[in-house]
Structures are given as C-alpha cells and as structure tokens.
Amino acid sequence: MKRLFLPVFAGILLYCVNLQACGPYFPVYFSSAEEISSIDTPHIYKRDFSGMSPGIIFPGWRIPFLYQSYRGMTTGDANMLVLPGISDAAAHMDWLAARKTVTGQPAEVNNWAEGEDYAYFKNYLDDAFHTAVNTLNDRRKVFSRKDLMIWLEGQDEVFGSLKGRLFDEEFEKSITNPLLRYDRQYQRAAASFYERRYPQAEGLFREIAGNPEHPWKSYAALAVGRTLIRRANAEFDAEMKRSGDRQEGANNARIARDEWLKKAGGELEKVLGDTTFMSVYPSAGRLREYIMFRLEPGRRMLEAEKVLISAKHPSELGWNLRDFSMLYASMRKEDRDFILREGGDFAQWLLSFQDEQGKLADFAAVRYLKTKSLPWLVASLRIMSSDNPYREEILKSASEIPESSPAYLSARYYYFSYLIKSDFDRNRLAGELDSFIKTIDRAKDPVSWNCFTGLLMRVSLTMEDVLKHSLRKVAAVSYDYGHEFPGDAVLLDKNVRLFFNRHMPLDMWMEIVLRDDLFTPAIMKQMRFTAFLRAVLLRDFNAAEKAALKLSENDSSTREDFRPFLESRSMERKKFEAVYFILRYPRLNVMLDSASEEIIVENIPLDRRDVYRRNWWGTDTEREENELSEIEFMLDFQPEGAAERAGVENKLMSSIVAPNYLAESVIKYAGANPKDERVLEALHLAVQATRYAGSRDEKTGDYSRRAFEILHRRYPSSKWTGKTPYWYR
Numbered sequence: 001m002k003r004l005f006l007p008v009f010a011g012i013l014l015y016c017v018n019l020q021a022c023g024p025y026f027p028v029y030f031s032s033a034e035e036i037s038s039i040d041t042p043h044i045y046k047r048d049f050s051g052m053s054p055g056i057i058f059p060g061w062r063i064p065f066l067y068q069s070y071r072g073m074t075t076g077d078a079n080m081l082v083l084p085g086i087s088d089a090a091a092h093m094d095w096l097a098a099r100k101t102v103t104g105q106p107a108e109v110n111n112w113a114e115g116e117d118y119a120y121f122k123n124y125l126d127d128a129f130h131t132a133v134n135t136l137n138d139r140r141k142v143f144s145r146k147d148l149m150i151w152l153e154g155q156d157e158v159f160g161s162l163k164g165r166l167f168d169e170e171f172e173k174s175i176t177n178p179l180l181r182y183d184r185q186y187q188r189a190a191a192s193f194y195e196r197r198y199p200q201a202e203g204l205f206r207e208i209a210g211n212p213e214h215p216w217k218s219y220a221a222l223a224v225g226r227t228l229i230r231r232a233n234a235e236f237d238a239e240m241k242r243s244g245d246r247q248e249g250a251n252n253a254r255i256a257r258d259e260w261l262k263k264a265g266g267e268l269e270k271v272l273g274d275t276t277f278m279s280v281y282p283s284a285g286r287l288r289e290y291i292m293f294r295l296e297p298g299r300r301m302l303e304a305e306k307v308l309i310s311a312k313h314p315s316e317l318g319w320n321l322r323d324f325s326m327l328y329a330s331m332r333k334e335d336r337d338f339i340l341r342e343g344g345d346f347a348q349w350l351l352s353f354q355d356e357q358g359k360l361a362d363f364a365a366v367r368y369l370k371t372k373s374l375p376w377l378v379a380s381l382r383i384m385s386s387d388n389p390y391r392e393e394i395l396k397s398a399s400e401i402p403e404s405s406p407a408y409l410s411a412r413y414y415y416f417s418y419l420i421k422s423d424f425d426r427n428r429l430a431g432e433l434d435s436f437i438k439t440i441d442r443a444k445d446p447v448s449w450n451c452f453t454g455l456l457m458r459v460s461l462t463m464e465d466v467l468k469h470s471l472r473k474v475a476a477v478s479y480d481y482g483h484e485f486p487g488d489a490v491l492l493d494k495n496v497r498l499f500f501n502r503h504m505p506l507d508m509w510m511e512i513v514l515r516d517d518l519f520t521p522a523i524m525k526q527m528r529f530t531a532f533l534r535a536v537l538l539r540d541f542n543a544a545e546k547a548a549l550k551l552s553e554n555d556s557s558t559r560e561d562f563r564p565f566l567e568s569r570s571m572e573r574k575k576f577e578a579v580y581f582i583l584r585y586p587r588l589n590v591m592l593d594s595a596s597e598e599i600i601v602e603n604i605p606l607d608r609r610d611v612y613r614r615n616w617w618g619t620d621t622e623r624e625e626n627e628l629s630e631i632e633f634m635l636d637f638q639p640e641g642a643a644e645r646a647g648v649e650n651k652l653m654s655s656i657v658a659p660n661y662l663a664e665s666v667i668k669y670a671g672a673n674p675k676d677e678r679v680l681e682a683l684h685l686a687v688q689a690t691r692y693a694g695s696r697d698e699k700t701g702d703y704s705r706r707a708f709e710i711l712h713r714r715y716p717s718s719k720w721t722g723k724t725p726y727w728y729r
Contacts (some may be wrong), residue, residue, distance in 0.1 A: 024612050025479040029597050031472035032494045033454040036447050041065065044482035045447050045475040051078020056451055057378060057410045059354040063325040066353070067308060070346055072406040073374035077312075091126035095159070098133045102140070102152060107161040113196075115237060123194055124159060127283065131219075132159075135183075147180050154187040158194065166191055179215070186216040193223065198231040222280040225267040225287055232260030258295060265291045286319055293323050298338060301327040305344045345373075353379040365390040368397075374407040381414035386422040395419075409448055412436065416455050426459045433459065443488070446473040454493060463637035467518050470496040474601060489601045490520055492592065499631045500527075501591040503638070505645035506534055510543050514550055522600045525555060526592065529606060533588045533617065536578045537653050537661075541571070544578060561585075576669040579662055580678060583685035586615035586692070590653050593618070609692060616658040616693040659693040662686050663703035670710055683711040684720040691728040701729040 030036055030045060037058040042049045042065055049055075049065065051072030061069075072078035092109045099107060113123035132155055139151055157164035165171040166188050175181050189204035205227060208220035236257035243249025268291070271277045271284045292300040304324040307316055328350065331339070339351050340363070352364040353375070361383045368376035369390060380394050388394075398415040401408050416436075419429055433456040442449040450472045457469035470493045474485045492500075500509070509531045512518060519527070528551050535544035548566055552559045561584065565577035582588055587606040589596055595614045598604065609615055635643055663686040670679045690696065690704035708727035715721050 026594065026612075027598050027601070028478045028482075028594065029474045029485065029489075029491060029601060030476040030478070030482070031446075031450055031474050031491050033451040035494065036451065036475065039476070039482065041482070044478070045484055047484055052076070052406050054406055055409055055445065055447055056413045057353075057407075059356075059382070063328060063350070064321055066350060067321060067346065069406070070349060070375050073378070076406075078406075091129040092124065092159075095129040095132050098136050099152060099155075102136070102148065107156060109159045109161060121233075128159075128190075139179075139183075143177070143180065147177050150175065151180060151183055154184050158187050158191045160194065182215055185214075186220065189220065189223065193227055193230070196230070196234065198227050198234065202227045202231075218277045218280045221267075221271050221274075221277050222284055222287070225264045225271065225284065228260055228264035228267060229287060229290065232257045232264060235260055261291050261294055265295070289319060289323065293327065297327050297330070298335075298342075301347070302342060302344065305347050309344055309346055349375045349379060352376075353382060355383050358383045358385055361385055361388055362390075365394060368394065372397075374401075374405065374411075377401075378407055378410045378414060381411060381418055384418055413448075413451055413455070416452070420455060420458050426461060429459045430456060430461070430465075442473055446475040449473060450475060457493065457496075458633065463634065466496065466634055466637065467512070471519065471523075477601075487601070490523070491597050491600060492519070492523060495631050496634075497592045499634050501593075502650065503631070503635060503643045503646050505642050505649055506531070506538055506540060506543055507645075508638070508642060509534065510546060513547055516554075521554070522603070525551070526596050526600050528554075529585070529588055530590065530592060530596070533582065533590055534649070534653065536575075536582065537590065537656055538649055541574055541578070572669065572672070575665060576673075576682075579665040579669075580682050580685075582616070583662055583666075583682060583689060586610070586689070587618075589617045591617075609688075613692050613694050616662065616689050618694040657695055657697050657700065659686075659689040659696055659700050660703050662689050662693075663707050667703070667706055667710065674714060680711065680715050680718045680720040683707045684724045687711070687724050687727055701727075704728045 030039060036045065038060055039045065039058075040060055040062045042055070042058075042061060046055055049068075051068035051070070054065075054069040054072060057066070057069045059066075068078045092111060096107055096109065109124065111122055111124050112120045115121050136152070136155075139148055143151060153162075153164045154166050156162050157166045166184060172181070172184065175184065185204070186208060189201055189208060192198075192201035192204060202224060205220040205223040208214050209217050209224060211217060214220070236253045239253035239256045240249060243252055265288065268284050268288045272281060272288070277284070289300060289303070292303070301324055304320040304327075307320040308324060311317055311320075324347075328347065336351060339347050343351070348363075348367070352360040352367075355361075355364075361380070364376055364379040364383060365388060367373070368380050377394065377397055380390070381398055384391060384394065395415065395418070398411045401411045405411075416429065416433060433452060437449065437452050437456060440449045440452065453469055453472070457466055460466040460469060471490045472493050474487065474489045474491060476482050477485045491497075509527075513524065513528045513531045516524070518524070528547050532544050532547035532551065535541070535547060545566060548562045552562045552566070561581055565574060565581055568574040568577050585606045586609045587595075587599060587604065595610075595618050599606065610618075666679070666682045666686045669676075670683060673679060686707040687704055690700050690707075704727040708724060711718070711721050711724055
C-alpha cells in the first residue's frame with residue numbers, strides 16, 4: 001500500500017510534555033457561537049456530554065467527541081461507549097497497595113522516563129503492574145516468607161524503587177526454590193528492559209522464551225518484540241541527535257527506526273503464529289497495531305476505523321480510537337482522496353463535516369440521500385451551498401427531525417445557518433428563530449441559547465434589534481484549563497463588542513450609554529466608563545459630563561469622585577478633574593476587551609490597580625484577537641459617515657500614550673495651580689502611571705522624572721512625596 005500521512009511522533013509508548021510559560025493566566029469567557037465552536041472539548045461547557053445528547057455538534061471538536069456524536073446519531077448506543085483514557089496512576093497504586101500488605105512499608109514508582117529533547121515516555125505500562133499484583137498474590141500462597149521477600153526485593157528493582165541483588169551472581173547461587181529462580185531470571189530481563197539496556201534485555205528474554213519449561217516463556221516471547229520496539233524508538237532518538245533536526249537527519253532516523261520495527265513485527269508474527277503463546281495474543285496484537293501505526297499508517301487508520309464503526313463495548317475502543325484520532329489528525333491535503341476512496345463511513349463523514357470550503361457538499365448530500373443517515377444530514381446542512389441541487393429535500397428532512405433525536409439541535413442550528421447564508425426571508429427567519437429560542441432553557445443549555453440567539457441577531461433589521469439580541473450567557477471560563485462557568489453572568493456578543501470598538505463614533509456610544517433598557521447594569525456601567533474616557537480623550541467634555549452624570553445616578557460609589565468634575569466650570573479645571581478621576585480609576589479603558597469582560601463578570605472595582613499593568617486603558621488586547629467576520633452587516637444600520645468618524649476618533653485615541661497624556665496634563669495644571677492640594681496626589685499617581693500603565697514610549701521616562709521633581713521640590717514634606725520615592729525611566 002502507498003505510504004500515506006506525515007510521520008506521527010506521538011504514539012503508544014511516547015508522550016511529550018508540553019512545557020508552557022508560567023502565567024499569568026487571565027480568564028477567557030466563552031459565550032458567542034464563534035468561541036464555542038472553537039472549543040475542541042465540549043466537556044468544558046457540557047460536563048454531562050454524551051453522544052445521545054451532544055447539543056450542537058461542532059467540527060472543531062476532538063475526534064473522540066465527534067465519534068461519540070456519530071455513534072449516537074447512527075446506532076443510538078453512544079452512552080455505553082465511555083471514552084478510554086490513558087491511565088496514569090491507578091495501576092501502579094494498586095501494585096504499591098498490594099506490596100504494602102506484605103512489607104508494611106511504602107515505596108515509590110516513577111512511571112515516566114526522560115527521553116531526548118525534554119520528551120518523556122511512559123516506562124511502565126499498566127499491564128506490568130497488573131501482572132505484578134497477580135503474581136504477588138499467587139506467590140504468597142506457595143512461597144515461604146523469606147522467598148516472598150526476595151521476590152519482592154527483585155520486583156522493587158524492576159520498578160526502580162530500590163537497587164537490589166538481581167544481578168549479584170553469588171546471591172543467586174544461594175537461591176534453591178526453582179520457581180523463585182525462574183521468577184528472578186525474568187525479573188533480570190525486565191529490569192534490563194526498563195533500564196534501557198535493550199541488547200541485554202533482548203538476549204535474556206530470548207533465553208527464557210526458548211525454554212519450554214519456563215513459566216514466563218510466553219511473556220518473554222512477547223517481550224522480545226516489545227524490546228525491539230523500544231530499541232526502534234531509541235535508535236530514532238540517537239540518529240536525530242547525531243544528525244540534528246535537518247530533514248536528512250529526520251529521514252535517516254525514520255529509516256533506522258523502521259528497520260527495527262520490522263524486526264519487532266517479525267517477532268510478534270512468530271508469537272501470533274504459535275498456539276503455545278495464546279495467553280499473550282491480545283498484547284501481541286496491540287503491539288502489532290503500533291508497528292502498523294508507524295509503518296503503514298493508512299492501513300492502520302482504516303483498520304482502527306472498522307473496529308470503531310462496529311464496536312459494541314468500550315473494551316473494543318482502546319488504542320483503536322487513539323490511533324485513528326492521531327492518524328486522522330496527521331493527514332495531509334493530498335490524503336483526502338485516500339479517505340474518499342478507501343475510508344469507511346465515519347472517516348468520510350469527518351472529512352465532510354470538517355470541510356470548510358464546501359468542496360464535499362455534493363458528496364455529503366448524495367451520501368445522505370442514499371443512506372438517510374443523520375450524521376450525513378448534519379454534514380450536508382453545514383457545508384451545503386445556496387445552489388445545491390439537493391437543498392430542498394435536505395432542508396425538508398432537517399425540519400422534520402424530532403426533538404428526541406441526538407441530531408435535533410445540530411440540524412436546527414445548521415438549518416437556520418444555511419437559510420441565513422442563502423438570504424432567505426429575514427422576517428420569517430426572525431419569527432421562526434424567536435419562537436425556537438423560547439423552547440431553550442438558557443440556564444440549563446446556555447450554549448444552544450447563545451448560538452441560536454446569535455443567529456437571531458444576524459437576521460436583525462435594525463440596530464435596535466441587533467443590540468436587543470446581543471447578550472450571551474457565559475457558558476465556560478478558561479484560565480489555563482477550561483471548565484463550565486457556574487454563575488449567571490452575561491456579556492456582549494464579541495462581534496457587537498468589536499463593532500462598538502471599531503466602527504461606532506462617540507455620538508452613537510452616547511445614545512446607547514444614556515439608556516437603561518438595553519443591557520445588564522454591569523455591562524452598562526462598564527460601557528459608560530468607557531464612553532466617559534473616550535469623551536475626555538476626544539475633548540468632548542459635554543459628552544463626558546453626560547456619561548459621568550449617568551454613572552453618578554446609577555452608582556453611588558462614584559458619585560463623590562465625579563462631583564468635582566461635574567461642578568467644574570472652567571475648561572482648565574474640568575480637564576484636570578477628569579484626568580484626576582482617571583488617575584484614581586486605573587482600570588478605565590477606551591475599548592471593551594477581554595479585560596473589560598473580566599471586570600464585568602468578576603465585579604472588579606475600577607479603582608483597583610492591576611498587578612499585571614492592565615491599567616490606564618490597559619494594553620490593546622483587541623488587536624491580538626482574531627478578526628471576527630460577522631460585523632459587516634451592522635454597518636448597514638449606521639448613519640452615513642458614522643464609520644468614518646469612528647475611524648478618525650480611534651486613530652486619535654490610539655496616538656495617545658496614556659501615562660504621557662496623564663502626566664503632561666497634571667504637570668501643566670500644577671504649574672498654574674500650585675496651591676491646589678489635590679495636585680500632590682495627582683503628581684504621585686502620574687508617576688505611578690508611568691510605571692504601571694499598559695503602554696509607554698521613549699518619552700514616558702521624562703514625564704515621570706518631571707512629575708517626580710515637581711512633587712519633591714515643591715512639596716518635600718507631603719505624605720504623597722513620601723509615597724513617591726522613585727521615578728521610572
């Protein structure tokens with residue numbers, strides 16, 4: 001068979017440690033359809049996930065979850081298919097517990113061994129511990145206490161718990177129990193294997209396997225193949241180290257590895273062809289699958305898929321699901337034809353469902369019409385073009401799926417999505433979507449509610465309707481790892497948030513923030529603070545007053561702080577009061593971004609300085625986010641010239657370096673008003689801003705020094721001077 005797929009460097013025996021930089025991990029809240037569809041593990045927002053109730057199925061999910069969903073839609077037995085994981089602790093803990101019942105003493109086992117280039121591999125697999133526990137139980141029945149302790153000492157050396165006397169020839173001569181001698185011979189071979197002395201281990205295992213009287217001959221015959229597999233990986237690492245990471249070196253390493261794997265495969269075929277070794281057939285079969293994974297990845301993927309399609313019990317999944325997932329994920333573009341030509345139903349469905357260009361739309365539609373299979377209906381709906389010749393029958397089928405079906409929510413979501421893309425009657429769609437959303441419990445299924453409400457927003461006919469449908473319940477939160485969000489917080493749809501930041505001029509901001517009927521109080525508060533800061537920076541103090549007045553009316557905690565600004569009459573004084581307020585509220589931002597979402601959800605006070613310098617309009621995190629494509633239709637709802645005005649305003653605000661602007665304003669006011677007592681605190685805060693603001697430039701140090709010198713020269717005995725021992729370059 002033709003060699004397919006790129007080499008995969010993760011398999012049964014080797015797992016790489018992902019070394020991430022240490023924090024800080026800021027919360028990321030998942031709520032919009034775009035965010036949710038990008039999460040590869042639905043457990044993050046749906047802990048009770050099962051293939052029988054998968055919710056809306058997204059193509060970005062990991063393959064095991066797509067597999068469960070596929071099984072739920074095809075056979076209806078997905079709930080019994082509990083996805084297998086890689087056991088990391090249970091097996092060796094069972095061994096340690098069994099050992100302690102004899103010795104009364106604790107011990108340690110390190111499952112993982114260090115390889116090359118910061119990679120680790122699992123040295124002791126679970127079956128080694130299971131075999132050790134079973135053997136210990138058997139030997140307790142027939143060994144004397146002395147012989148049992150010698151056996152345990154040898155097994156401790158095998159598992160690396162301590163250095164014993166396995167290789168002490170004089171001690172071995174003193175052992176008279178024949179079974180114990182056999183056991184220790186096998187333990188020496190195993191210890192050599194785990195210590196990576198592979199030639200020695202191979203020789204010892206072959207000697208045992210060749211002894212027809214040896215109780216460990218079957219295990220030893222299997223272990224010869226396993227040793228050669230380990231040696232294949234060791235030779236790969238050694239060749240890579242000799243050759244470097246150049247392509248030629250990688251090719252040489254694969255050639256060296258594959259030669260050893262072929263030798264291992266020959267040994268395993270001998271085992272599988274000898275009926276005296278039947279007890280290890282399952283393990284030998286799994287090792288042969290691993291070799292096929294490396295040498296014939298296309299064949300192995302198809303073999304694994306056949307098992308997945310017909311599996312009736314979780315025990316049939318195991319490595320098959322893991323191998324299939326890794327091999328499918330390693331496909332190149334040119335491997336697609338191989339899947340379409342030789343793949344099974346599941347692989348072809350995956351390829352179609354994940355097709356972002358819609359090239360397989362006709363293939364998926366024909367497959368659905370032929371099989372009437374629900375997975376193919378969902379795939380057809382997701383990738384179908386507006387002129388697809390099969391659209392009417394597929395749409396009709398989608399509309400008839402019962403609510404009890406595992407495909408129900410997926411079919412409805414992609415059905416409505418297709419109609420929106422096809423410029424279907426927006427009034428009719430809005431009505432149908434509005435009625436459908438009322439059947440979804442937002443508290444129990446926030447993901448579906450968010451996704452369908454996002455579609456309803458897309459068919460809005462006015463900006464008022466867009467805003468009305470722009471709230472999303474937080475479904476999940478991620479710091480370094482994600483999990484369900486337990487609260488009832490809501491945020492703005494990120495498309496709408498992005499539209500506000502980029503395309504809405506100040507006058508439109510003001511129209512919204514002066515209302516009380518659009519969003520939650522927490523969102524409105526954040527938006528009003530943002531509008532206030534924007535207005536100050538754009539020198540529209542009339543708009544700034546309106547925002548400040550609205551904040552004072554709705555938030556008593558800021559009322560007194562805003563009073564001097566609202567009561568100021570001269571422009572000089574009003575600007576200082578605005579800057580003074582901004583200095584005292586370091587978490588103010590000119591845009592709604594991920595930091596703003598954290599403030600809204602966690603109810604963080606804006607006058608609390610952030611230790612990670614997300615202060616004085618933070619860092620421009622919006623620039624780091626992916627472009628969202630769903631905002632263009634909102635431009636149609638704006639007055640003529642509004643987007644252009646927003647562009648001019650944003651350009652002006654982006655040219656302002658926060659600590660420079662704040663320090664310069666305070667320095668200027670201090671020169672004209674040296675007796676104003678609040679100048680002292682303002683100078684102190686201005687110096688702090690040059691240190692803790694989210695942005696700075698080459699001039700920031702000079703502003704820091706000037707504010708510092710004014711404070712220390714004019715007010716040497718002030719408490720604010722004492723709190724400002726440094727200025728910052």
